[in-house]
Amino acid sequence: MRAGVVIKASGGFYYVRSEAAVYACVLRGRLRRQGQQVLVGDEVEYTATGAQSGVIENLRPRRSRLVRPPVANVDRAILVFAVRDPYPNPLLIDRLLIQAGAAGVIPVLCMNKADLGAEKAAGLTSVYRPAGYAVLVTSAKTGAGLDALREVLRTGVSVFAGPSGAGKSSLLNALEPGLSLKTQAVSAKIGRGRHTTRHVELLPLSGGGLVVDTPGFSSLALPPLERTELARFFPEFQAYLPDCRFTGCLHDQEPGCAVKQAVAAGKISRLRYENYLKLLHEVIEQEKRKYD
Ligand SMILES: Nc1nc2c(ncn2[C@@H]2O[C@H](COP(=O)(O)OP(=O)(O)OP(=O)(O)O)[C@@H](O)[C@H]2O)c(=O)[nH]1
Ligand SMILES: [Mg+2]
Ligand SMILES: [Zn+2]
DSSP, rough: OOEEEEEETTTTTTEETTTEEEEEEEOOHHHHHOOOOOOOOOOEEEEEESSEEEEEEEEOSSSEEETTEEEEEEEEEEEEEEEEOOOOHHHHHHHHHHHHHHTTTEEEEEEOOOOOOHHHHHHHHHHHHTTTTEEEOOOOOOOOOHHHHHHHHHHSSOOOOOSSSSSOOOOOOOHHHHEEEEEOOTTTTTTOOOOOOSSOOOOEOOOEEEEEEOOOSSSSOOOSOOGGGGGGGGGGGGTGGGSSTTTTSSSSOTTOOOOHHHTTTTOOHHHHHHHHHHHHHHHHHHHHHHOO
């Protein structure tokens, strides 16, 4: 039996890619009867029934699973924000970083449209790199930073996410002109692009790696978290957590909080800490709703 990856599902067929060829496969009846769900990104075993057709016999265990977009075995999330048009919202950046972390996916921040504001890109880089994140600065327009991005994407499966109009599809087109993904100018009136990207598909890059383009969004809820878990998703807090006076410290109003001391000493970005507090209160509200 051969092995491959499902790159697309459409019209009852699963398109399985294996050794640079693509097979339109159906599910073996046994799997269908079991109600087996097959996701884009699933690694499957199949038998070929023709040069371009086959039958899926087995699913390999999933390493991870994203709910939105629904993709299995994602290795990393490329979180694309523009330095402007639209302006980046740091709270949305932090939400996406937490969601990636909670889903077991490695986040890579990509500050795009650097041609429109190098200082803004540098400013955000100086917040997020010391916090422990990989940050790329790119321009789909000038090609700046694309080699570094290509290098990051070279292995495994990467999902592009971020607000509408940030340039996700443009970056992918610049990396791989053959993709011809639809892009759309950011509407001056509403300050953000219309959603131009729809179905989920893994796109192979000629330099290696599979990528998923997704439609942008402007707001996002946190995954269900306990209030005490949130700080775990702030890598730069980790070194200080053992020094808080109280176990279960939420790093809010508690005395003897080592995180707050680190913020006061300039060792943790105030922007990140303030976002932490906003998200903490959101998590607490969410918990209350759950137990009401
Ligand atoms: N100046 C400049 N413009 C860019 C850059 N990247 C993308 N754009 C423009 O920004 C607009 C939106 O780009 P898209 O690639 O469609 O954005 P997207 O993130 O895919 O948007 P959705 O699919 O709606 O989520 C287009 O008009 C692009 O030409 C860049 O690096 N610099
Ligand atoms: Mg797009
Ligand atoms: Zn604390």
